[in-house]
Amino acid sequence: MARRKLVVGNWKMHGIGSDLAEIRAIAEAAAANPGVDAGLCVPATLIERAVREVPGFPIGAQDVHFADKGAHTGCVCTAMLTDAGATMVIVGHSERREAQHESDEEVRQKAGAALDAGLLTILCVGESLAVRESGAAVETVVRQLGQSLPRDRDVSRLAIAYEPIWAIGTGKIPTTDDIAAMHSAIRHELLDAFGPAGESIRILYGGSVKASNAAEIFDVADVDGALVGGASLNAADFVPIIQAAALKG
Numbered sequence: 001m002a003r004r005k006l007v008v009g010n011w012k013m014h015g016i017g018s019d020l021a022e023i024r025a026i027a028e029a030a031a032a033n034p035g036v037d038a039g040l041c042v043p044a045t046l047i048e049r050a051v052r053e054v055p056g057f058p059i060g061a062q063d064v065h066f067a068d069k070g071a072h073t074g075c076v077c078t079a080m081l082t083d084a085g086a087t088m089v090i091v092g093h094s095e096r097r098e099a100q101h102e103s104d105e106e107v108r109q110k111a112g113a114a115l116d117a118g119l120l121t122i123l124c125v126g127e128s129l130a131v132r133e134s135g136a137a138v139e140t141v142v143r144q145l146g147q148s149l150p151r152d153r154d155v156s157r158l159a160i161a162y163e164p165i166w167a168i169g170t171g172k173i174p175t176t177d178d179i180a181a182m183h184s185a186i187r188h189e190l191l192d193a194f195g196p197a198g199e200s201i202r203i204l205y206g207g208s209v210k211a212s213n214a215a216e217i218f219d220v221a222d223v224d225g226a227l228v229g230g231a232s233l234n235a236a237d238f239v240p241i242i243q244a245a246a247l248k249g
């Protein structure tokens with residue numbers, strides 16, 4: 001099945017007002033590549049200004065609380081994100097699963113709340129280096145995904161990001177065979193969970209995606225785009241990745 005490629009930048013804890021010009025440059029380049037869906041997940045403090053700067057270009061958040069309001073100091077809920085103009089959110093990034101001790105169950109609730117709010121929801125999964133070296137990467141990620149997937153929901157706005165933890169920010173990437181095996185296993189799990197609707201869910205690869213390796217990664221079966229950290233911080237690095245996706249569209 002042909003799925004439109006989706007390339008999303010994850011700015012992590014980078015980005016203040018003086019970076020809006022970079023966001024504008026990225027959005028303009030994305031508009032010149034209409035065959036690919038692109039967007040940026042910026043710090044919460046920058047969402048509203050980014051949306052004003054580049055109306056129509058998808059701007060998202062990097063996390064959300066699952067509750068709709070309440071006594072949750074420091075957290076934001078889906079209504080706050082949509083009120084700020086966000087149209088996407090990342091949930092379950094490994095940096096949050098590790099540093100904030102987010103469980104699969106918490107990620108599942110976040111993903112459900114985000115889908116209910118109509119947000120394009122990018123649910124991240126991925127294995128540690130120890131798990132990869134033990135040979136249990138596929139079974140571990142499939143189990144993590146199964147426990148993190150929201151059930152009984154419209155999943156038309158769900159995307160999965162496979163991000164091996166050991167590939168994030170390290171310059172290392174799995175072999176294309178390993179990426180293919182993982183994405184195929186994820187696709188099977190999605191079909192199991194959602195039936196035919198699982199066929200249209202996009203599966204992104206993330207972890208050290210750069211202009212120099214993007215084309216090769218986008219050629220892998222069942223790779224429907226990328227979640228890009230470091231190389232999304234400026235247009236010079238990010239735009240060639242969007243262009244590589246457009247060429248494979």
Ligand code: PGA
Pocket residue numbers: 010163167168169170206207208209227228229230231
């Ligand atoms: P990276 O990060 O592209 O800098 O490796 C990817 C991510 O964490 O989403």
